[in-house]
Amino acid sequence: xxxxxxxxxxxxxxxxxxxxxxxxxxxxxxxxxxxxxxxxxxxxxxxxxxxxxxxxxxxxxxxxxxxxxxxxxxxxxxxxxxxxxxxxxxxxxxxxxxxxxxxxxxxxxxxxxxxxxxxxxxxxxxxxxxxxxxxxxxxxxxxxxxxxxxxxxxxxxxxxxxxxxxxxxxxxxxxxxxxxxxxxxxxxxxxxxxxxxxxxxxxxxxxxxxxxxxxxxxxxxxxxxxxxxxxxxxxxxxxxxxxxxxxxxxxxxxxxxxxxxxxxxxxxxxxxxxxxxxxxxxxxxxxxxxxxxxxxxxxxxxxxxxxxxxxxxxxxxxxxxxxxxxxxxxxxxxxxxxxxxxxxxxxxxxxxxxxxxxxxxxxxxxxxxxxxxxxxxxxxxxxxxxxxxxxxxxxxxxxxxxxxxxxxxxxxxxxxxxxxxxxxxxxxxxxxxxxxxxxxxxxxxxxxxxxxxxxx
Numbered sequence: 001x002x003x004x005x006x007x008x009x010x011x012x013x014x015x016x017x018x019x020x021x022x023x024x025x026x027x028x029x030x031x032x033x034x035x036x037x038x039x040x041x042x043x044x045x046x047x048x049x050x051x052x053x054x055x056x057x058x059x060x061x062x063x064x065x066x067x068x069x070x071x072x073x074x075x076x077x078x079x080x081x082x083x084x085x086x087x088x089x090x091x092x093x094x095x096x097x098x099x100x101x102x103x104x105x106x107x108x109x110x111x112x113x114x115x116x117x118x119x120x121x122x123x124x125x126x127x128x129x130x131x132x133x134x135x136x137x138x139x140x141x142x143x144x145x146x147x148x149x150x151x152x153x154x155x156x157x158x159x160x161x162x163x164x165x166x167x168x169x170x171x172x173x174x175x176x177x178x179x180x181x182x183x184x185x186x187x188x189x190x191x192x193x194x195x196x197x198x199x200x201x202x203x204x205x206x207x208x209x210x211x212x213x214x215x216x217x218x219x220x221x222x223x224x225x226x227x228x229x230x231x232x233x234x235x236x237x238x239x240x241x242x243x244x245x246x247x248x249x250x251x252x253x254x255x256x257x258x259x260x261x262x263x264x265x266x267x268x269x270x271x272x273x274x275x276x277x278x279x280x281x282x283x284x285x286x287x288x289x290x291x292x293x294x295x296x297x298x299x300x301x302x303x304x305x306x307x308x309x310x311x312x313x314x315x316x317x318x319x320x321x322x323x324x325x326x327x328x329x330x331x332x333x334x335x336x337x338x339x340x341x342x343x344x345x346x347x348x349x350x351x352x353x354x355x356x357x358x359x360x361x362x363x364x365x366x367x368x369x370x371x372x373x374x375x376x377x378x379x380x381x382x383x384x385x386x387x388x389x390x391x392x393x394x395x396x397x398x399x400x401x402x403x404x405x406x407x408x409x410x411x412x413x414x415x416x417x418x419x420x421x422x423x424x425x426x427x428x429x430x431x432x433x434x435x436x437x438x439x440x441x442x443x444x445x446x447x448x449x450x451x452x453x454x455x456x
Contacts, residue, residue, distance in 0.1 A: 091135045247261055
């Protein structure tokens with residue numbers, strides 16, 4: 001079989017998976033995916049699991065945990081969502097997306113069981129359920145020493161929750177996906193809390209009081225040990241460094257100084273503290289020296305972290321930043337990071353979002369940091385129409401600061417031109433944000449992620 005035929009077959013399999021119900025539509029049951037995994041021999045039980053839920057920071061925190069565990073000599077499997085360019089990014093071994101041959105072999109292994117499970121249920125297996133099963137099956141077949149699993153949506157009814165995590169991580173909770181998860185922080189926290197299981201170790205990022213109360217009540221209910229950011233662990237200090245930031249973290253087992261993290265934003269420092277605590281909880285004393293993990297391995301693990309599409313610089317002169325913030329809390333974190341960690345003299349926004357998002361709440365945090373905003377339309381059937389988006393933007397920015405450019409490629413050109421005006425070239429920049437779809441398309445247009453390895 002030639003490389004081209006393998007690539008064509010991968011595309012065929014991806015189309016078959018995409019033909020199923022999309023991941024933003026959930027049917028609250030674990031029955032289908034559990035039945036599928038039972039038929040496959042329960043691969044989710046083949047290795048211990050660190051599971052990551054929350055509203056914002058899940059993907060980056062998952063990547064940090066995986067990088068640290070890999071540095072401690074463990075063979076890792078990493079499952080994240082959504083992907084930027086290739087479905088294969090979601091299933092990774094030792095930091096690298098699953099290759100085409102293994103992707104095909106894994107699908108071929110589970111394919112005979114898909115129709116069987118579909119036939120037994122009124123609602124067929126979804127896109128995300130199939131990929132979850134593929135991830136667990138691939139990790140069991142490898143095998144890996146530990147699986148680091150990001151929840152897709154919610155927690156209790158997410159298909160990843162068929163597994164019982166040894167360490168259950170909850171990143172900051174905010175309002176998002178309200179149609180599925182609830183309209184209050186407490187209701188959403190109750191869904192996320194479902195990953196806390198009897199005997200698990202819960203690692204909780206700083207939370208709104210309402211969310212913290214729900215998470216702690218769940219931990220008591222299931223007799224889970226809990227470590228809380230700001231109490232048992234946290235960020236001591238952070239300072240800017242070339243290409244990232246230098247952190248001083250307080251972990252569960254000691255203090256860790258001179259940690260270089262090649263990501264910007266105070267929110268990433270907090271993600272790092274959560275990731276470190278999760279790894280300490282997972283490793284326990286097996287890699288500890290006088291209670292603390294090997295500082296050199298911790299430093300190496302953080303230094304190797306990447307998070308594509310999260311305040312990612314993809315071009316210079318002018319600087320073009322891509323950030324996948326897609327809810328008000330994420331937008332606030334991004335705007336704060338830009339204000340704190342960048343020194344733009346003129347920043348132009350390119351913005352496109354999904355129709356079911358709180359676009360007004362997303363745009364408000366960007367108003368103080370953007371000179372002008374170019375609104376456009378993401379390449380998705382769920383995208384908010386550009387005229388509707390423009391009306392909201394004008395209400396926040398005023399008509400003189402908003403340009404409407406329907407195509408993203410033209411919007412990027414417009415934003416770069418605006419950034420270069422008035423002799424601001426040296427400190428000019430462009431921020432592309434609003435949706436993972438927007439960021440993925442912009443990343444492709446600007447030359448990134450064409451080989452499916454953008455998730456590395």
